[in-house]
Amino acid sequence: VKRFVPSHELLPRAEKGELAAVARLLTRAEAGEPEVRETLSRVYAKAGRAHVIGITGVPGSGKSTMCSVLARKLRASGKKIGIIAIDPSSPYSGGSIMGDRIRMQDLADDEGIYIRSMATRGSTGGMARATLDTADILDVAGYGVVLIETVGVGQDEVEIASASHTTLVVSAPGLGDEIQAIKAGILEIADVHVISKADKPEARSTVTDLKQMLTLGLSLSQEQKWIPPVVATSSLNNTGFDELVTAIEKHKAHLDTGEPGLQRARRIASFRMLKTAEELLRDQFRKGSAERAARIASALAERKVSPYLAGEQLLAGVVKGISQ
Amino acid sequence: VKRFVPSHELLPRAEKGELAAVARLLTRAEAGEPEVRETLSRVYAKAGRAHVIGITGVPGSGKSTMCSVLARKLRASGKKIGIIAIDPSSPYSGGSIMGDRIRMQDLADDEGIYIRSMATRGSTGGMARATLDTADILDVAGYGVVLIETVGVGQDEVEIASASHTTLVVSAPGLGDEIQAIKAGILEIADVHVISKADKPEARSTVTDLKQMLTLGLSLSQEQKWIPPVVATSSLNNTGFDELVTAIEKHKAHLDTGEPGLQRARRIASFRMLKTAEELLRDQFRKGSAERAARIASALAERKVSPYLAGEQLLAGVVKGISQ
Numbered sequence: 001v002k003r004f005v006p007s008h009e010l011l012p013r014a015e016k017g018e019l020a021a022v023a024r025l026l027t028r029a030e031a032g033e034p035e036v037r038e039t040l041s042r043v044y045a046k047a048g049r050a051h052v053i054g055i056t057g058v059p060g061s062g063k064s065t066m067c068s069v070l071a072r073k074l075r076a077s078g079k080k081i082g083i084i085a086i087d088p089s090s091p092y093s094g095g096s097i098m099g100d101r102i103r104m105q106d107l108a109d110d111e112g113i114y115i116r117s118m119a120t121r122g123s124t125g126g127m128a129r130a131t132l133d134t135a136d137i138l139d140v141a142g143y144g145v146v147l148i149e150t151v152g153v154g155q156d157e158v159e160i161a162s163a164s165h166t167t168l169v170v171s172a173p174g175l176g177d178e179i180q181a182i183k184a185g186i187l188e189i190a191d192v193h194v195i196s197k198a199d200k201p202e203a204r205s206t207v208t209d210l211k212q213m214l215t216l217g218l219s220l221s222q223e224q225k226w227i228p229p230v231v232a233t234s235s236l237n238n239t240g241f242d243e244l245v246t247a248i249e250k251h252k253a254h255l256d257t258g259e260p261g262l263q264r265a266r267r268i269a270s271f272r273m274l275k276t277a278e279e280l281l282r283d284q285f286r287k288g289s290a291e292r293a294a295r296i297a298s299a300l301a302e303r304k305v306s307p308y309l310a311g312e313q314l315l316a317g318v319v320k321g322i323s324q
Numbered sequence: 325v326k327r328f329v330p331s332h333e334l335l336p337r338a339e340k341g342e343l344a345a346v347a348r349l350l351t352r353a354e355a356g357e358p359e360v361r362e363t364l365s366r367v368y369a370k371a372g373r374a375h376v377i378g379i380t381g382v383p384g385s386g387k388s389t390m391c392s393v394l395a396r397k398l399r400a401s402g403k404k405i406g407i408i409a410i411d412p413s414s415p416y417s418g419g420s421i422m423g424d425r426i427r428m429q430d431l432a433d434d435e436g437i438y439i440r441s442m443a444t445r446g447s448t449g450g451m452a453r454a455t456l457d458t459a460d461i462l463d464v465a466g467y468g469v470v471l472i473e474t475v476g477v478g479q480d481e482v483e484i485a486s487a488s489h490t491t492l493v494v495s496a497p498g499l500g501d502e503i504q505a506i507k508a509g510i511l512e513i514a515d516v517h518v519i520s521k522a523d524k525p526e527a528r529s530t531v532t533d534l535k536q537m538l539t540l541g542l543s544l545s546q547e548q549k550w551i552p553p554v555v556a557t558s559s560l561n562n563t564g565f566d567e568l569v570t571a572i573e574k575h576k577a578h579l580d581t582g583e584p585g586l587q588r589a590r591r592i593a594s595f596r597m598l599k600t601a602e603e604l605l606r607d608q609f610r611k612g613s614a615e616r617a618a619r620i621a622s623a624l625a626e627r628k629v630s631p632y633l634a635g636e637q638l639l640a641g642v643v644k645g646i647s648q
Contacts, residue, residue, distance in 0.1 A: 041630030048627060059383065127479070129631070155451070155480050262625075269625035269634075270617070274609055276635030278602055285598055293594070301586075301593035303372060306365030307453070310593075311600030315639070 007039035014141045015046075017080075019114070022141045026116055029133040032126060032279065043136045050082070050139035051252055054161035055149045056186060057170030062196040065235040066170055067149050071113055073241045074145050080112045082138035084131060086150040086157060087119050114143060126282065128160050128275040132268075162189040163268050165261075166251045170194045171210060173202035187213065190228045192247045198232035198240055207232055226254050285314065292317050331363035338465045339370075341404075343438070346465045350440055353457040356450060356603065367460045374406070374463035375576055378485035379473045380510060381494030386520040389559040390494055391473050395437055397565045403468035404436045408458050410451065410474040410481060411443050438467060450606065452484050452599040456592075486513040487592050489585075490575045494518045495534060497526035511537065514552045516571045522556035522564055531556055550578050609638065616641050 007028055013021035028036040055070075057063040064085070071081050116134060118127070135146045148164055150157040161167055169190035187193070193214070195207050211230055229247050233240030255261035285293045293314060300310040331352055337345035352360040379394075381387040391407065399405050440458060442451070459470045472488055474481040485491055493514035511517070517538070519531050535554055553571050557564030579585035609617045617638060624634040 037632050041632060044630050045627050132631070157479075265625040266618075266621055270609075270621040272631050273617070273621050273624055273634040273638055274606065276631040277605060277638040278635075280632075280635050280639060281601060281605065282598065285594075293597070297590055297594040297597050300597055301589040303369050306368045307456070307596050307600040308361050308365060308604075310597040311602075311604050314597055314601040315604060 007036040008042070011039050011042065011140075014137065017142050019111075022114070022137065025137050026134055029137055030118060030130045032130060032133075040133050040136070043133070043140050047136040047139040050135070050144055050146045051166070051248075052135055052139075052146045052148065052164040053248065054164030054167040055147055055170065056151070056158060056161035056167070056189075057172075057194075057196075058175060058186075059151060060175055061170045061172040062235060063149060063170040063194075066194060066196045066233055067147060069233075069235045069238065069241060070244060071147060072110075073245055075110065075112055079144035080114070080142055082135070082141075082143035082146040083113065083115045084134050084138075084146065084148045085115065085117045086127065086131065086148070086160065087117055114138065114141075126275075126279045127156055128163065128271070129279045131160050132163060132272055132275075158186050158189060159271065163271050165255060165264060166248055167191045168194050168248075170196050171206065172197045173200045173206040191226065191251050192244070193228055193230040194244060195230065195232040196235060199234040199236045203232060225260065226251065281315070284317070331360040332366070335363050335366065335464075338461065341466050343435075346438070346461065349461050350458055353461055354442060354454045356454060356457075364457050364460070367457070367464050371460040371463040374459070374468055374470045375490070376459055376463075376470045376472065376488040377572065378488030378491040379471055379494065380475070380482060380485035380491070380513075381496075381518075381520075382499060382510075383475060384499055385494045385496040386559060387473060387494040387518075390518060390520045390557055391471060393557075393559045393562065393565060394568060395471060396434075397569055398469050399434065399436055404438070404466055406459070406462035406465075406467035406470040407437065407439045408455060408462075408470065408472045409439065409441045410455065410472070410484065411441055438462065438465075450599075450603045451480055452487065452595070453603045455484050456487060456596055456599075482510050482513060483595065487595050489579060489588060490572055491515045492518050492572075494520050495530065496521045497524045497530040515550065515575050516568070517552055517554040518568060519554065519556040520559060523558040523560045527556060549584065550575065605639070608641070 005024070007025060010021045010025045010028075014025050025036075025039070029040060055063055055067050067083065067085075071083055075081050116138075118131060118134065131148060135148060138146050148161060150161045161169075167189050169186055169192075171193065172195065187210075193210060195203060195210065197203060198207075207230060214228070214230070229250075231240055231244045231247050233244055255264055296305070296310050296313050296317075299305045300307065305313075329348070331349060334345045334349045334352075338349050349360075349363070353364060379387055379391050388409070395405050395407055440462075442455060442458065455472060459472060462470050472485060474485045485493075491513050493510055493516075495517065496519065511534075517534060519527060519534065521527060522531075531554060538552070538554070553574075555564055555568045555571050557568055579588055620629070620634050620637050620641075623629045624631065629637075
């Protein structure tokens with residue numbers, strides 16, 4: 001019988017870079033059971049060395065391919081690279097689909113690149129909390145760069161990509177109207193814009209259009225010290241990636257000047273605190289005060305109380321549960 | 325100078341179907357200011373007559389066009405139809421893009437169809453709460469059917485579509501790999517599957533593939549009393565919509581048998597209570613205890629406390645704020 005190894009025993013092994021220990025710790029962090037929480041707090045206290053890069057873009061923007069070429073490029077500097085891929089998942093296919101993508105698998109032969117695929121699984125929530133804990137574990141396990149890739153659709157997914165030190169937003173030429181609309185909605189979170197598939201003939205006008213859009217946006221926020229550059233890459237021809245790495249490094253240097261980095265750290269911390277509070281809320285809802293929550297929900301379903309009152313009652317119960 | 329009309333004075337006028345009053349109430353509900361909350365509680369207590377239909381599907385599935393044809397079809401029965409379109413929005417284009425779509429505008433000449441476009445606006449949250457309050461207002465204003473259309477990507481968007489009496493998931497032939505993966509992830513929330521663009525030659529195999537996928541899923545949950553039908557529609561040829569309306573009516577009849585409807589109502593209430601609690605949490609975070617929250621976030625940014633501790637401290641402060 002295999003002994004259950006407590007999380008706090010896995011941590012020093014993960015810190016030495018032992019892959020099996022890293023993997024087990026990541027699985028526990030994702031589940032977020034109480035047993036792992038104290039260890040995650042220790043991980044958090046130790047983390048902070050890795051440069052975390054969020055990568056997001058609409059479906060069809062070629063961000064996964066771009067991400068794997070970028071990972072190889074960054075790896076060439078000698079740093080270990082962690083990749084967290086947030087995948088839409090299916091209950092019918094039995095799990096995460098995009099994690100299986102072949103383009104990622106060609107990285108799997110490099111021991112210095114660790115790929116972790118996380119399934120969103122519909123409505124469980126807590127994805128942001130789990131993703132950021134995952135990034136911290138990779139950080140303390142010695143991964144100098146952590147890439148977080150999400151499909152840039154949906155508030156949660158976009159927020160996760162922006163809770164990083166440097167956020168890349170990937171666009172591509174020739175996408176449909178609805179996709180374009182979604183794309184426009186996520187431009188503002190970019191520290192660096194990437195136009196992938198630059199080998200396509202329409203790419204040039206995509207770059208021009210984007211730059212024009214950004215100029216319009218700039219007039220609204222001239223105070224900004226960092227003007228997000230637009231970099232065109234082609235994963236097919238392997239071009240533009242030196243420029244992309246330079247842009248990322250410049251942004252990192254910008255953060256390291258002081259105030260911008262502190263501001264970013266506070267923004268990420270605020271987001272993280274809120275997301276953790278929300279997860280604690282859902283936890284209590286599901287477990288701690290499930291019976292009580294069900295009672296309030298029934299009263300709400302029968303329209304005896306209002307949603308606001310129900311929400312307040314739920315919150316009040318939760319904190320009682322926490323402070324006990 | 326125009327007098328500020330309190331929300332509670334707008335309500336009786338909205339209930340008589342006065343469009344200007346409906347519009348103003350909707351705007352206030354979306355903002356969610358304290359002034360409107362008591363009125364929203366009264367709205368909630370009165371609502372419950374409308375049949376709420378959630379419509380979701382991946383980008384390119386043709387759901388907006390399908391939705392507008394369906395709206396006309398349902399309108400033919402004499403009922404007033406409300407449509408809530410959740411749109412990804414852009415800070416660069418100055419608001420919601422999809423709301424401008426021409427396909428919706430051809431409904432605008434019918435006084436019995438009310439279209440409300442809601443922008444997701446990145447990271448503000450509270451979209452679920454605002455959407456369901458909007459549906460309630462349309463309900464008490466006499467709209468017998470309320471359609472809620474979301475782009476079926478992102479947890480929040482999918483959850484909103486499933487917080488309805490009948491949820492339609494729209495697919496289409498010939499979409500890319502990444503889109504297919506996202507699609508697979510949302511199939512489970514469907515009460516009725518719609519294959520739009522049935523005029524395309526590949527549509528037949530799309531229907532077959534989907535039915536096969538669903539059969540695989542069924543073996544996992546044989547207890548289910550309702551087996552989601554698959555309906556093929558063509559907005560171009562105007563075919564399949566009679567079958568779709570029949571499928572929706574059958575599902576409504578299924579809910580009306582008793583237990584399934586009660587279960588659904590409790591599920592929606594649970595979701596709504598949780599989302600409202602989360603919004604109250606964010607509210608406190610932003611306003612009520614902003615200073616305190618900033619202090620905790622700073623400590624977190626400096627890694628002096630862990631995310632869990634910060635989350636707990638935030639929750640504790642929030643409830644104190646509420647009970648004061």
